[in-house]
Amino acid sequence: MEYWDLIIIGAGPAGLTAGIYGARSGLKTLILEEKIPGGAAAESPLIENYPCFPGISGRELVDKMLEHCKKSGAEIHELENVAGLDVRGEKKIVKTNKKLYGASAVIIASGCSHGELGVPGEKKFRGRGVSYCAICDGAFFKGKKVIVVGGGNSAATSALYLSNLASNVKLIHRRNQLRAEEALVKNLREKKVEFLWNTDLKEIKGEGTVKSAVLYDNKKGEIKEVKVDGIFIQVSEVPNSQFAKKAGISTDKLGYVVVDERQRTSINGVYAAGDVTTCPIKQIGTAVGQAIIAATEAFGYIKRPYYYKG
């Protein structure tokens, strides 16, 4: 069995940051990434709220983090997913699709997956008008009509990105205000993005590709059908925590890994950081901050320096 001091699961902003701190503190650090490094942040068309970068694409930002992480000496294995975790003992065992690893501490930074609405037509038209990534698929909707569903920063930045391509962008949200930053909302208004408040997407209809959306005004109780070519779904996300739950690590009822203020999970020597945790703020900055705490705590747990309060 291959042995590492610290194994980090996930190579998004949280995992890469934990990698930087882990490796720099002298821990033999391995990051396991199911796909490719970057996480959800890589799909953001534009990030304007990460300090030092008033405007940077998600991909550019995560590429910088990745380079920094590699430079620090952490090893990253791409396309390697965690199949099982045994964290009951002092030595943690991580089983992947390729190997079996031992580690003294584990940091879970596996992020979230795209949330689905679960409405009729969503599965049927996925890739035929229904999309979860504006930067991937925006080009297919040049001069066309699109709807963005959601109310957070992801929905707002997606709508902004699409407003430069599509002929009409409607942002529909089930409440009467957005969670997104005011600066983004202001930009949305300038770009003439239409807001449809108190609106639920009920059904997606089409022939071959998406042709219309059935919308429900949850205040007036009215239903209407609008013609549309593309629907971008940017709603609440699903934490990638099944493997953690199976290993006996506490999660809340939505599946987020429960952490305390020192990023400790319910199991000794196992930490979590970023979007996968119960932290209600899902930002790159908070993921980075949590990861710094998690990696520093993991170092303390493994090496027990004089200043560590266990």
Place this chain on the structure above:
Amino acid sequence: MNESDRELEEIRRKKLEELERKSGGKKAIDKPIQVTDRTFDQVIKTHPAVAIDFWSEWCPPCRFIAPIIEVLAKDYSGKVIFGKLNVDENLAIARRHGITSIPTLLFFKDGKLAGRIIGAVPREHIERELTKIIG
């Protein structure tokens, strides 16, 4: 062109043919080939089993699929031709197949569409579709 030029030309042609027979002619393709809107129909008609990866530079999940396609092209060399079609430069074929999300993989058997995968999926998932177009 005089007589010796013609002779030289003839020798060169024969040499080239011989070279092609020796190397390129028999050697199976083991790397994804670039496909465009113009060459697409030709590619799926010429080869009995083809998998086309519709991708773009700006799409993170496409970058996830790319190395898997590279490996599969090698492992299935002689059985399946893998093609890559950049949708930033080639929208017509993607439109024709109703593609609005990438990565999308289309599988063709004897020129006919036989399978479709949308989004980033693991290698095993792609291999399940490949069995449909082989043999």
